[in-house]
Amino acid sequence: MTRITNYELFEVPPRWLFLRIETSDGIVGWGEPVVEGRSHSVRAAVEELMETYLLGEDPSRIEDHWQTMYRGGFYRGGPILMSAIAGIDQALWDIKGKQFDAPVYELLGGPVRDRVRVYQWVGGDRPAAVGEAAAEKVDAGFTALKMNATPEIRRVDNPSAVADAVDRLRTVREAVGPEVDIGVDFHGRVTKPMAKRLAKALEPHEPFFIEEPVLPEHNDALPDIAAQTSTPIATGERMYSRWDYKHVFEDQSVDIIQPDLSHAGGITEVKKIAAMAEAYDAAMAPHCPLGPLALASCLQVDAVAPNALIQEQSLDIHYNESNDVLDYLEDPSVFDYDDGYVDLPDGPGLGVDIDIDYVRERAEIDVDWHNPVWRHDDGGVAEW
Structure with a gap:
């Protein structure tokens, strides 16, 4: 049975986080788990989900993995956790499509x-x-x-x-x-x-x-x-x-x-x-x-x-x-x-092929994007 064997995370410019998941039969799936301006937080959430639930598991059980990542924790929802789940889910669908040699759709x-x-x-x-x-x-x-x-x-x-x-x-x-x-x-x-x-x-x-x-x-x-x-x-x-x-x-x-x-x-x-x-x-x-x-x-x-x-x-x-x-x-x-x-x-x-060498090269750059903090004329914080 195919298993998830490894994963890597790449923070790359301008403000993106890419996830690469490998399987025991050599298939690679990619996803993009990120909250703009909170990439470090999402990275930690992805690592926790991968280490806690997914390494060693069969990548094909996507719905079950989704339910486990969401409902397996007492606290759930919100931008950080749901973005981590999102990028993992994308990568699992990428793997499944490659297993069947078909687009996800x-x-x-x-x-x-x-x-x-x-x-x-x-x-x-x-x-x-x-x-x-x-x-x-x-x-x-x-x-x-x-x-x-x-x-x-x-x-x-x-x-x-x-x-x-x-x-x-x-x-x-x-x-x-x-x-x-x-x-x-x-x-x-x-x-x-x-x-x-x-x-x-x-x-x-x-x-x-x-x-x-x-x-x-x-x-x-x-x-x-x-x-x-x-x-x-x-x-x-x-x-x-x-x-x-x-x-x-x-x-x-x-x-x-x-x-x-x-x-x-x-x-x-x-x-x-x-x-x-x-x-x-x-x-x-x-x-x-x-x-x-x-x-x-x-x-x-x-x-x-x-x-x-x-x-x-x-x-x-x-x-x-x-x-x-x-x-x-x-x-x-x-x-x-x-x-x-x-x-x-x-x-x-x-349906996209990522240039892994270029990703690794750009991931060497220190990316620390945060949205600006705007203020009104009176000094109070304004919505960006």
Whole structure:
């Protein structure tokens, strides 16, 4: 019987953590377990799970391993543990696909689409020069974009802050026209009263969606915000399991869910979340400002989820200052974008081949990425 015999973790620029799992028959599986800015914590959680539960076990029992990693500990859930489970789960599916010489999506029931629509970020953390950047991305073939709505914003801000956000969206809409979709990310920076004002003010320029209008701990405010606008509401990048999503499905306040394949329990869990969303007529657009293994995992679930709408990807995103998504791949063409779509990867497992020599080289660099801490004019901490 095949057994898990070894694992390695590689922290690599710009802010990613890769997991490599080896089996007794020589198959290698890769995953991407990371929380941006908390990679050391996730590394420790992966090591604990591998040493406690998985070394010496049969890699093929993925669901059982998921249940054991999640339910085997008295304390469960949260970003660190669920991200550790996510990366391990991705690697186990990569191994299983390679054992059967098939993409993971073939083992999940087969694809319901041939390609997946993707969107491109513009404008940076404090959105600027968005019109010019948007036009460039559309000229490059993208048909959907996403931008931050605001820089830091006060709990109840002045009319100018709202007008500035409207002007930025208007500039992008005028630059790209009505046939390009523009997602607007509130990034959890915005309080409930400002989210209501912004949602209504931005609506004339027809955003594709407004994302994370409030922090997930305030999801109870989403029905009130949704009542102010016809713009679809999206959220979920900081929700880590099907149980976290229960209430937004039940109150039907969210139109697009955004689970992250490296945070929300991996392929096993996100497929279940997608099925729950389908029952409530909610679409899925997985969160993925991460690396190639996270993106490849997203595409496996996008392939089989009928309600998958569009896929985030991080090529040229403002966080990728030293390395980018394609750098770690032996064959970067697997993520070639054509008219705003990417074809499903057809290789076995996750469908990507990692350049192990380059990974080892880059892992020698001291990577210690943390998101900035923003402050308001009065010195108080602002949401980033």
